Amino acid sequence: MTEITEGSKAPAFDMATADGGRVSLDGLKGRTVVLYFYPKADTPGCTTEGQDFSALIADFETAGATVIGVSRDPVKKLDRFKAKYDLKIILASDESEHVTQAFGVWVQKKLYGREYMGIERATFLIDGGGVVRRVWRKVSVKGHAAEVLATVQSL
Template sequence: MQITEGQPAPAFDMATDGGRRVSLAGLKGQTVVLYFYPKADTPGCTTEGQDFSALIDDFAAAGAVVIGVSRDPVKKLDRFKAKYDLRVILASDEPEDVTNAWGVWVQKKLYGREYMGVERATFLIDGQGVVRRVWRKVSVKGHAAEVLAAVKSL
């Protein structure tokens, strides 16, 4: 499934760091930045989490909640968050339900080898649950600032 701008956001309900849960229904009325990353505690994913965390006060001032999603177990997310002092919500999609529903579980290639993995992608969802922006195959450098600018333009 390919998520496109202007369509209703697929529902999600996931376990998060700190033993909590996060759901789209529970965030109704708020702007949501949902970013998918391949694996906690790897270089690109760490930088992305740090970049979003550095701007978290600006996202909050603009009325947005930032959620990073990976297939890592919650215990790994807790360690990842503590190790790098990340300030975003980290959600676990171990069952792959959310990554599949959002179309980010894709075939990838690395050094000629093909495998299935999480595509680095970000979705901006408005307070009515409509997808307003989609970024696919994200390049980490400058991405968090670009997303913040989009949030401010809603």
């Protein structure tokens, strides 16, 4: 697994999405992509993050950016999550773990002394040419969507 850093080429991806669609890096050529990884749909931090990005979606679209939230949840769970909170972003399912592995966010975590594998909350800003322009790791949800938007607008 190679570390994805600013200036490196983003790994290609193609995932099923809530609402029965698909999303791929190739299909978004020429657009700025905000690819954010979150541990699990319908949990407190992940819900807040989805709501924060959704609240700013018009501004992201005006800036030419597509926002995609990625978890390992199955599409059916993403459909329910999206509907329950009226999320306006693309929710993609990486059940196979290929994308989380490629971006290096499938990591060992600790909770109450127990170690387990899970998704590190991280965001990657990818330009229209498929180059990673900014990486946020170990994201703290509060204010994150606004910070990402400000970065997108400054490109």
